[in-house]
Amino acid sequence: MNYKVGKSSKGDLNEAVSEATLGLKAPKLILFFSNVEPFEEYSKKIKEKFQSSIIIGSTTFAGFCMDGAYKNSLMVMGIEDGIECYADILEEVDKYPLKYIDRVTKCVNNFRDKSNTICFEISTALISCEELVLSTLNSVLDEHKIPLFGGSAGDKGKAEKTMVSFNGIVYQNTCAFVIIKNLSGKITLYRENIYKKTAHYFTATKVDTRNRIVYEYDNKPAALVMAQALNTTVENLPKYLDSYPLGRIIGSDLYITANQMVTKNNGMSYHAKVYNNSKMVLLEPDDYKNVINETIATVKKEVPNPSLAIMVNCLARSMLFEADGYLNEFAKNMGNALGNYIGFAGYGEQLRDQHFNQTMVLAVFE
Template sequence: MMNSKIYYSKNKNTKEAVKEIIEKIDQRDIKLVMFFASTTYDFEFVSKEFNNKFSDCEVTGTTTSGELCNTGFGDNGLLAISIASKEMKVKSILIEDGDKHPILYKDKIYGTMKEIGLNPSSLDISNKGFGIGLFNGLFNMEEKLLSVIYSVIKDSSFKILGGTAGDDLKFENTLISYKGKVINNGCVMTFVKTDAPFHIQKENIFTQSGITMTATKVDVRKRIIYEFNGRAAATEYARVLGIQENKLDKHFTINPLGRLIGDEVFIATPFQINSDKSITLYSQILPNAIVDVLELKDPEKCLHETLSEVKEKIPNLKLVIAFNCILRTLYFKEKKITGNLTNIFNEYVPSLCGFTSYGEQFGKMHVNQTLTILALGGIE
């Protein structure tokens, strides 16, 4: 039996908001508390207070660029969830200085998983549990951290989902927390072992347009594309779209790039055009990768399809934890469809909790303009 309690506070007073939430989400047998905080709150205080109250369980948190729950797409609030279960086992690890030498954490990752009965050496653990990651943004390190984590896990089907911390569009400093300790340059990875049904899924609101390009000159670490098809990246991108080069940046979020792996598209969104006509992206594209130029679909129809599929996989759906890209949220607000999307969530999902992120993680991939969701069901 799993039970979740979620509460969203818009109280501007940090101390009062935390007190209010603690009263609402407290319950017996809590295994995990997660909180999602706007930068309008004192994050250090929030972290310490939640940890002091819930010291017997795992407590993780992140700064956001918006919060997501059954009341809708919110801003400048404090959202938290407690998950209680007698059979669920949960353990987290804080990886610090992720932009430097995260490989030094391999043994700790291994030990953390073993502690809750997930054997990283086993080829058959993907149906026994999953990972939830909260990553700091602005350091271009998500891919490196995922690579280190998956180098420990032998079952390539084992699923991790996650979101990159936000800072209300300041792009200055993102914070994450584990058991009261706050950092700005790593990740907190939470491993969960459970007998309850679960499903991890991603959604994007794009489809292949039929236009492809080859990334012929790339700086992977800096996420910069210098050339597509042997030509200056910005010049070629604009050419294949049939638009003027000085209008290209207006198309980044409506015609992002897709990396096709198997039959799945993983989005890499351009961030800016540089003075040498190279393009910096929000996630990596490898040298000589063939990328699709994507085009928009109907977001409301996409969400219906996504949640319908989730409901098929988890008929007795109890909870969805969601990480929704900031670029999606901004687009939804621009088109004034956040209310419609909230109604669709509420049609399928009894309890919803998550945040607007600066990037998303799905399996081994760091992606953009994506919704990643964890669906948890009750044991029939």
């Protein structure tokens, strides 16, 4: 597979695009990530330079590659060959993405052979659209056994504004997706969780699914139940919320659901939907360096010769690593397993039919 990953921190946007795309000739697919402020200009300039390429971009907290983690920079991956791919957008994703389902069908139908194929998607964040996006995409992908992975766009971490870009045009309230077939082998998907279960399990008994609020666990006020589990008061609960997310249990799988805040009437709001009768468990931080080393060892064993990799690393994880002075080391360590990869940090992660938080997802191409 012939591809390049480039980056630039230059203040002059023309120079930044030139540096980050150096060596790219006529890529089939370009993925790019940058901070919010120059994002629209980057979108235009990259499209002007590569008019026949599929180009998908997202705002991010940080961009990742084998050289490290980069904030306030432009990160670009251009894939020249070794893949077949088709892309489009879903619009009005907070309400009616289903109106655009024909675009998904059209992309899928372009493939004669759908083996070793995945869908990579990025949605604008902060509008609670992810579950609607997943159900729309998967209603087509599932029947063709095409797995999905992706993330929600990011920003500096202050929940101000996120954007995605498709072929030079910048969108809000949109999901950009690309369906990629690896012509040289399999694609393996990974999901990494750096939290572990505590002894505190609950069942959601009164929920507002649409607004991602749980009012009651086990028929008691949700914030009160959480405060008791953490041996604190409802007033002091907010200071625990970032470090103690919840796990939504589905069969033998556990998906992290990040706390947003305590709502009125002692409810709890979240960054992913919790459904009525969901089984939940309170989580606590694990030794994340150990977990990451295990992931690296697993990837190296299962895909010893990766040709390409795309990573989505949650914004909350990225901020935690940054506070610990580990963010750059994390990005470089991942390069030991993945080679020259690209990654971004946003407000949520998606894998197959689930949206969750505070997680890393990876697609590794043989």
